[in-house]
Amino acid sequence: MTEREQWKSGLGFVLAAAGSAVGLGNLWGFAYRASQGGGLAFLLLYVIVVLVVCLPVLVGEMILGRSTASSPFVAPIKLAGNNWKPLGFLFALASCGILSFYAVIMGWTVDTLFHSLFVGLPSDMREAGDFFGRISSGKSVFIGQIFSLGLTALVVSAGVRRGIERLTRWCMPLLFLLLLFLALWSATLPGAIEGYTSFLFKWDASQLLDKTTIRNAFTQAFFSLSLGIGIMVAYSSYLGKKNKLPKEAFQVASFDTAVGLLAGMITFPIVLSFGLKDVISESTVGALFIALPTGFANLGGIGRLLAALFFGLAFIAAITSSVSLLEVPVSSMMDTLSWNRRKSVWVSTLIVFLLGIPSALSLDFLGNMDAIFNVLLILGGFLIAILLGWVVPSRYDEDLSASDSNLRVRKYLVFMIRWISPTVIACGLIISIYDLFFNWVAS
Ligand code: TRP
Numbered sequence: 001m002t003e004r005e006q007w008k009s010g011l012g013f014v015l016a017a018a019g020s021a022v023g024l025g026n027l028w029g030f031a032y033r034a035s036q037g038g039g040l041a042f043l044l045l046y047v048i049v050v051l052v053v054c055l056p057v058l059v060g061e062m063i064l065g066r067s068t069a070s071s072p073f074v075a076p077i078k079l080a081g082n083n084w085k086p087l088g089f090l091f092a093l094a095s096c097g098i099l100s101f102y103a104v105i106m107g108w109t110v111d112t113l114f115h116s117l118f119v120g121l122p123s124d125m126r127e128a129g130d131f132f133g134r135i136s137s138g139k140s141v142f143i144g145q146i147f148s149l150g151l152t153a154l155v156v157s158a159g160v161r162r163g164i165e166r167l168t169r170w171c172m173p174l175l176f177l178l179l180l181f182l183a184l185w186s187a188t189l190p191g192a193i194e195g196y197t198s199f200l201f202k203w204d205a206s207q208l209l210d211k212t213t214i215r216n217a218f219t220q221a222f223f224s225l226s227l228g229i230g231i232m233v234a235y236s237s238y239l240g241k242k243n244k245l246p247k248e249a250f251q252v253a254s255f256d257t258a259v260g261l262l263a264g265m266i267t268f269p270i271v272l273s274f275g276l277k278d279v280i281s282e283s284t285v286g287a288l289f290i291a292l293p294t295g296f297a298n299l300g301g302i303g304r305l306l307a308a309l310f311f312g313l314a315f316i317a318a319i320t321s322s323v324s325l326l327e328v329p330v331s332s333m334m335d336t337l338s339w340n341r342r343k344s345v346w347v348s349t350l351i352v353f354l355l356g357i358p359s360a361l362s363l364d365f366l367g368n369m370d371a372i373f374n375v376l377l378i379l380g381g382f383l384i385a386i387l388l389g390w391v392v393p394s395r396y397d398e399d400l401s402a403s404d405s406n407l408r409v410r411k412y413l414v415f416m417i418r419w420i421s422p423t424v425i426a427c428g429l430i431i432s433i434y435d436l437f438f439n440w441v442a443s
Contacts, residue, residue: 004069004237005160005238006161006238006239007160007161007165007238007239008161008165010242010243012161012168013235013238013239013248014252015165015168015169015172016164016168016235016320016324017226017248017252018168018172018251018252018255019167019168019172019324020231020325021224021225021252021256021321022172022175022255022259022317022321023102023224023226023317023318023320023321024109024318024321025220025223025224025321026224026259026260026317027313027317029224029260030224030264031199031264031267031268033219033220034200035268036212038207038213038216038217039198039199039201039202039204039207040202040203041203041204041205041208041210041213042207042216042217043200045208045213045214045217046217046220046257047257048217049217049218049221049424050225050253052420053221053381053420053421053424053425053428054222054225054253055249055250055416056413056416056417056420056421057384057385057417058225058227058252059245059246059396059413059417060384060385060387060388060396060417061227061230061233061236061384062232062233062236062245062248063236063396063399063400064079064233064236064384065232065233065234065235065237065239066236066237066239066241066243067395067398067399068237069237070237070335071234071237071332071335071336072088072095072229072230072231072328072331073088073331073332073336074335074336075088075230075233076088076387079387079392079395080387080391080392084387087384088230088332090229090376090379090380090383091229091230091233091328091332091380092230092328094228094229094373094376094377094380095229095230095231095326095329096325096328096329096348096351097355097372097373097376098229098325098373099152099322099325099326099352099356100352100355100369101356101359101366101369101370102321102325103145103148103149103152103322103352103353103356104144104145104359105318106144106145106148106318106319106322107141107142107360108135108136108141108144108289109144109311109315109318110144110315111140111143111144112289112307113308115293116305117304121293121303121304121307122293122294122297123294123297123298125276125279125290125294127294128279131293132289132290135289136289142360145356145360146353148318148319148322149322149353149356150349152319152322152326152349153326153349155167155319155323156323156326156327156330156341156345157341157342157345157346159341163323164323164324167320167323171316171319172320175313175316175320176259178312178313178316179259179262179266179313180262181309182266182306182309182310182313183265183266186265186266186267186269186270187265187269189270189273190273191269191270191271191272192273194272195265195268195270195272196265196268198268198272198277199264199265199268200261211431211434211435211438212435214428214431214435215428215432215435215436218431218432219374219375219432222374222378223374223377224256224260225252225256226321226324227380228376228379228380228381229328229376229380230380231327231328234324234327234331235324235327237331242403243403244403244404245399245400245403245404246404246409246410246413247404266310267288267291270291270292270295270296271291271292274291274294274295274298276290276291276294276295279291288314292310293307326349326352329344329351329352330344331344333347333348371436375429375432375433375436378425378429378432379429381425382422382425385417385422385425386422389417389418389419390418390422393414393418396414397410397414400413
């Protein structure tokens with residue numbers, strides 16, 4: 001056995017974790033969910049779910065990885081015995097499933113980037129529909145999907161330090177600069193104020209009890225933080241004892257939320273300035289691939305350049321997430337089958353590609369995959385809370401006390417993971433499943 005790799009620096013780990021969190025989910029999920037009626041109420045629920053429910057679970061995943069120094073498949077077994085094997089399966093299955101359709105959307109992103117640079121963008125809504133039809137069907141989907149998966153595989157096969165850490169160290173600052181620049185530019189558009197108000201400041205207290213808004217807040221929080229399927233277990237298994245996990249988890253969550261907000265401040269002014277409001281609340285992908293290219297195209301040549309920057313940014317955000325998804329099955333195979341990294345990477349990639357074919361062929365299928373796996377994330381989060389709050393309750397505090405001297409923070413987290421997180425997640429899970437079912441029956 002070769003020795004387990006470790007991150008080069010603490011910052012490297014935080015950047016990689018933030019890179020995993022910040023992705024396509026922030027760029028379209030946040031904006032479209034907020035625009036589905038929730039507005040400020042959605043935002044408020046989202047922040048509460050992140051602070052109250054997700055943070056203790058995020059720290060829990062990190063502890064699970066660090067204290068066992070094992071892959072997500074093996075960590076639950078090491079901690080609590082063979083009865084917990086199904087959780088490892090859930091982690092592996094869910095990460096492959098999510099990556100399978102994530103790579104398809106990444107493919108559309110590459111294609112849109114290509115169109116902004118070399119071909120041109122749709123100038124009105126009718127053309128935009130055709131445009132989206134073209135990039136989301138036929139041969140070009142597979143080209144984009146294979147390109148995205150291939151690039152992801154190359155980074156992961158280079159290893160934790162030389163692949164993932166190096167990628168995120170370069171990409172995250174670049175991503176943040178691009179975001180700031182585009183948000184400032186967006187603020188100069190005529191519809192900027194209207195955009196902000198319709199996105200952020202629309203207050204309707206009854207939305208706080210709306211079951212779709214509640215489901216949106218839960219799924220967005222879990223999906224956006226990459227929570228519930230062992231990503232942070234995998235990343236934290238390469239950590240030393242010194243890292244202050246609660247602080248780092250808080251940094252990751254704040255950065256992720258900030259990026260979601262900034263992304264909304266880019267997209268909403270564009271959407272409102274060019275009268276594209278209806279498009280985004282209608283479909284999950286509309287905002288990114290129908291409304292935005294059209295909005296940018298209305299600005300002529302400079303618009304194409306800005307579009308290239310935006311979709312370049314989206315691709316950067318996506319690849320730092322897709323590598324984290326691939327790392328889950330890869331590290332699990334390395335651990336259980338004693339394969340080397342390269343072999344594990346290519347076998348996992350092939351499985352993910354095959355799983356993704358139906359999503360590449362059908363938008364409906366992709367939408368259903370998204371809905372189903374979002375619920376699995378919440379289930380995963382629930383099980384992690386049970387594991388660390390009830391089954392092996394001592395591990396949480398033991399692991400933290402090696403690096404965190406702040407007793408109050410530790411006490412708070414231990415209380416939350418035992419009592420509050422599982423209870424609230426269970427309610428969220430029930431409401432989400434009910435709402436999903438209700439929508440399916442109604443449609
Ligand atoms: N969080 C990423 C996003 O916002 C996507 C992602 C990466 C993810 N890893 C994940 C989602 C694990 C759920 C679970 O786009």
